[in-house]
Amino acid sequence: MKRRDFLKYGGAGIAASTAAVAPLGSAAEACTAAQPCPGPLGTIALRIDDKRIMMVDGKFFNFLAFKRTDVGSQDFTVPGPVLRIREGDSITISVRNDRPEPHGFNVTGIPAATIDCIPPGETRCVTFTAPIAGTYLYYDGSRNLREPVASPALLYRVLGLHGALIVHPVISHTDAGSPTPFSKSTHSPKLVALFDALGTCERFQGGDLGKWKGCEIDQEYSFQEKIWLVNQVDPKFNNLITASGITQSSLLLNMLGNFLPRYFTMNGRSGFDLASGDDVCPANYIGEPTLIRCLNAGLCYHSTHIHGNHLMELARADLATGAVVVHENIIERDVWQTWPMQRRDMLLPFEVPPDIPFRNPVTKAAIPLSEAVVQEQFPLRYVMHCHTEMSQTAAGGNYPQGLVTHWEIEGPLGGRALRTNSASL
Numbered sequence: 001m002k003r004r005d006f007l008k009y010g011g012a013g014i015a016a017s018t019a020a021v022a023p024l025g026s027a028a029e030a031c032t033a034a035q036p037c038p039g040p041l042g043t044i045a046l047r048i049d050d051k052r053i054m055m056v057d058g059k060f061f062n063f064l065a066f067k068r069t070d071v072g073s074q075d076f077t078v079p080g081p082v083l084r085i086r087e088g089d090s091i092t093i094s095v096r097n098d099r100p101e102p103h104g105f106n107v108t109g110i111p112a113a114t115i116d117c118i119p120p121g122e123t124r125c126v127t128f129t130a131p132i133a134g135t136y137l138y139y140d141g142s143r144n145l146r147e148p149v150a151s152p153a154l155l156y157r158v159l160g161l162h163g164a165l166i167v168h169p170v171i172s173h174t175d176a177g178s179p180t181p182f183s184k185s186t187h188s189p190k191l192v193a194l195f196d197a198l199g200t201c202e203r204f205q206g207g208d209l210g211k212w213k214g215c216e217i218d219q220e221y222s223f224q225e226k227i228w229l230v231n232q233v234d235p236k237f238n239n240l241i242t243a244s245g246i247t248q249s250s251l252l253l254n255m256l257g258n259f260l261p262r263y264f265t266m267n268g269r270s271g272f273d274l275a276s277g278d279d280v281c282p283a284n285y286i287g288e289p290t291l292i293r294c295l296n297a298g299l300c301y302h303s304t305h306i307h308g309n310h311l312m313e314l315a316r317a318d319l320a321t322g323a324v325v326v327h328e329n330i331i332e333r334d335v336w337q338t339w340p341m342q343r344r345d346m347l348l349p350f351e352v353p354p355d356i357p358f359r360n361p362v363t364k365a366a367i368p369l370s371e372a373v374v375q376e377q378f379p380l381r382y383v384m385h386c387h388t389e390m391s392q393t394a395a396g397g398n399y400p401q402g403l404v405t406h407w408e409i410e411g412p413l414g415g416r417a418l419r420t421n422s423a424s425l
């Protein structure tokens, strides 16, 4: 290869480190001019640093990561911690940057929750009013020196600086008293009809236990509420992260064009590492509906497919504005698209799967699922996998080590109580 070609195509370390000196200085100076936090550091305190993380095939790569410092002892994670706030509250978020390059903070659909620039070693704050209840994505949307101004800033988000921000409603119950994930002001008649039907009809059984119950505001997830946050990893971009800064590679001049993901992750894991985990795998009894909040922080399109039940799509993000849109009509799906920066709230009803013979074939009378299952023993496990074919793999060909997990029916209607009672005997 001629030296000129090396500089043009691959000489990231040499070409960029000399070319980047001047702009790095000026950008850092502009960033330092930003005002420090006034007063206390706020409701939620975050830090940014780098972290080495092992992928499903045992290889380690560098990531940029958030950790929360205002609650307990937490580690840097990718994705960042799940943040839960309440609609209408005044929220202050502080972010300390322990990396050598400037960073920022953004939330899709909440333009006021923006910190343009956090200089190295410093802390910046933002205060905003929490918008309507729903699922939001926080991330670092600041631009690396080499990312073209004409295209979206992608690098820091994809390298790990992203996480789910959940806004809880203040008044969420229907007039009939059914809890929903949304504010009453955004309820549609069909959404109300669905949540009122949960636990009360032949399809959605379970009485009071069949109602949906949300996650507590100080928890990341619960047995009836999960978060599926997907991302993709191309190690050649992760390899640009060094302790002394980001290597200013020519790869960044066209990140989308140069991006070739080798790992497709959900909540930071893929393949075998997604085979279990309470954060990801819904494991409930018939009649215990589970909300799955789906987000995509990456650059690739995903097409999530689930077996066993259809899900009810309750809400999505408007991709133009990022705002939460609670559907007027409930859409039943077993495959749903997840575009980059998209969020969708999906309700997994935990109804009797249609292939389980829980009716007497002659009299049509319902018989207990526990007696009907003669061939398939509990737990019944159903796959979730992405229908975007590339995402089944890891490291460029390890199948199935990509975006694949499962959900499971632990037992029949009322099974949780039966198990609890037998455990107490």
Ligand SMILES: [Cu+2]
Pocket: 305, 306, 307, 385
């Ligand atoms: Cu499938």
